[in-house]
Amino acid sequence: MTVPSWRELRSTVDSIVAVQQRDGAIPWFPGGELDPWDHIEAAMALDVGGLHANARHAYRWLLAEQRRGGWWPAKYREGAPVCDFGETHHSAYLAVGLWHHFLATDDEAFLVELWPTVRAATDFVVRHQETSGVVPWAVHPETGPDPVALLTGSASTYHGLRCASAIAEHLGHAQPDWELAAADLQRAIAERPDLFADKGRYSMDWYYPVLGGAVRGKNAADRLADRWDEFVVPGFGARCVADRPWVTGAETCELALALHANGDPDAAAHLIADMQHLRDDDGSYWTGLVFDEGVRWPVERTTWTAAAVVLAVDAVNGEHVRSTIFSDPQAQRPSQVPYVA
Numbered sequence: 001m002t003v004p005s006w007r008e009l010r011s012t013v014d015s016i017v018a019v020q021q022r023d024g025a026i027p028w029f030p031g032g033e034l035d036p037w038d039h040i041e042a043a044m045a046l047d048v049g050g051l052h053a054n055a056r057h058a059y060r061w062l063l064a065e066q067r068r069g070g071w072w073p074a075k076y077r078e079g080a081p082v083c084d085f086g087e088t089h090h091s092a093y094l095a096v097g098l099w100h101h102f103l104a105t106d107d108e109a110f111l112v113e114l115w116p117t118v119r120a121a122t123d124f125v126v127r128h129q130e131t132s133g134v135v136p137w138a139v140h141p142e143t144g145p146d147p148v149a150l151l152t153g154s155a156s157t158y159h160g161l162r163c164a165s166a167i168a169e170h171l172g173h174a175q176p177d178w179e180l181a182a183a184d185l186q187r188a189i190a191e192r193p194d195l196f197a198d199k200g201r202y203s204m205d206w207y208y209p210v211l212g213g214a215v216r217g218k219n220a221a222d223r224l225a226d227r228w229d230e231f232v233v234p235g236f237g238a239r240c241v242a243d244r245p246w247v248t249g250a251e252t253c254e255l256a257l258a259l260h261a262n263g264d265p266d267a268a269a270h271l272i273a274d275m276q277h278l279r280d281d282d283g284s285y286w287t288g289l290v291f292d293e294g295v296r297w298p299v300e301r302t303t304w305t306a307a308a309v310v311l312a313v314d315a316v317n318g319e320h321v322r323s324t325i326f327s328d329p330q331a332q333r334p335s336q337v338p339y340v341a
Contacts, residue, residue, distance in 0.1 A: 001276040003269050009313055011283025013049030016042050016303045016310075020054060024061035025079065028302045034076040036062065036090040037156070038304035040097035045307035047104040047322065048314045055101055056110060062094060063117050070124030071139065085140040088128060089153035091121040092160025099163040099329060102170075103322040115171055122164040125157060126181045133188035134195045151189065151196040152204040155212035158185045159329070162213060166330045189214040201242045203231045203251050211258035211326060220262045224255075231255075236291045237275035246297065248288035249278045253308035260315045261327040269316050272309070285309055 004012070020026045026042040027034040043058035065072055071086025095118050102111045128145050129135050136145035137153050161182035168175045188195055189209050199205045206227050209215040215223060231239045237252030239245075252275040260268040278286045284301040315323045324331055 001273045003272045003316060004276070004279075004309070004313055006317075008283065009310055010049055012285070012306050012310055013045055013051060013283075015282055015284035015301070016045055016306050017051060017054055019303050020046075020058065021079070023064075023079070024054075024057035024059075025076070026058055026303055027076070028304060029300050031078070032300070032302075033082075035074060035087075036065075036072040037087070037093050038302075038307075040093050041307040041311070042303045044097050044100045044325075045310035047101050048310050052101070052105050052107070059094075059098060059101065059110075059114060063114060066117055066120065069141075070120035070122070074138065084142075085138050086124070087138050087153065088125050088135050089137070089156040089160065092125045092157040092164070094118055094121045095160045095164035095167055096325065096329070099167055100322055100325045102167070103325065104320070111167065111171065115167070115173070118164055118167055119173075119175075122161065122175070122178055125161070126178060129181050129184065132192070132195055133184035133186075134192075135185060148197050149195060151193070151199065152202070152208040154185060154196065155189055155208040155214055157212075158182055158189060158214045159212040159326075161185065163325070163329050186214045190219070203238055203240060203242070203255070206231060207255045207258045210262055211254055213261070213326075213329075216262055220258075221264075224259065224262070232271075233291060235274055236277065236289065237271060240288065245292040246288055246290050247275070249275050249285050249305040250287070250302075250308040253305075253312035256312045257308075257315055257326045260312075265316055265318075268312065272312050272316065275309075278305070 019030055025034055026039045039058060043055045046055040071091050073081030073083055074085060074087045075083045098114050098118055125135060128139055134149035135154055135157050137148055137150040138146045161178055165175060165178045210220040210224060230242050233239060233247055237247040238255045240248040240251050252271050256268040256271040278289060280301055285305040286296045287298055287300055287302050287305050290297050315326060
């Protein structure tokens, strides 16, 4: 198997568009749940495919749904929220998606339009950061922050803070407190694993500190090498959980993004090729495979899995400045590289 071509990738983007609702929301699959983080990931894939109007529609859905204080309900079903708390990494991730949209389009007017939404979301995150540097995984309007911090969510939040700072700097609204918050969170992620709940059996806790940018260079390479044989199944992809015979497409492609961001594009491309057994004829992707039984599970094709594939292929191809969103989101500006869809 090989890395999908641009033509094949476009059918994957089309499979995401087919699920997008009239109000701009992008659930996991038709009639399925929606969470803000995966919704943003899907919108990013739309921009890679050149469907910028659809991506803007998705971001304006977030604008309309944002709660006072800068958060979003963590889960929606059939267009309505089904929980009354917000996850901090959901709020932080808006900046990643919006900065990616700007890098893809050079649409400064849209960046300006969404700036108040990004500012409120990022302030929500920073406001709840603890003195140790960690950010609680969730905040309940009635009871306040949850006492637990999660490594995966925190690594994604670090990425979001960096992108939010890039947006603020570009628009002339520098936010030094966001920069300080990012630095404190980075130190916690890189140096204080004891501050986070033990979720080490999940592959995301293994690679997300690299993917989010909090750990890079030799330390990142050593981190990925240390548990490689535990999580990676040659010819199939990456396990979601270390002690289960279950590989998942999104985790595999996120691991590929982490490898690429840390300077190993060949290994990244190999992983993307390995997970193509999850591709359906219409370009959509099944969530995962129980490889010792040859059974797809869960039996669903998810927009966030498709989006992870699109973003990983875009990074490996490296033909547009938007593909730096994971490797170095603060390094370049859209005028430096011409648009390639």
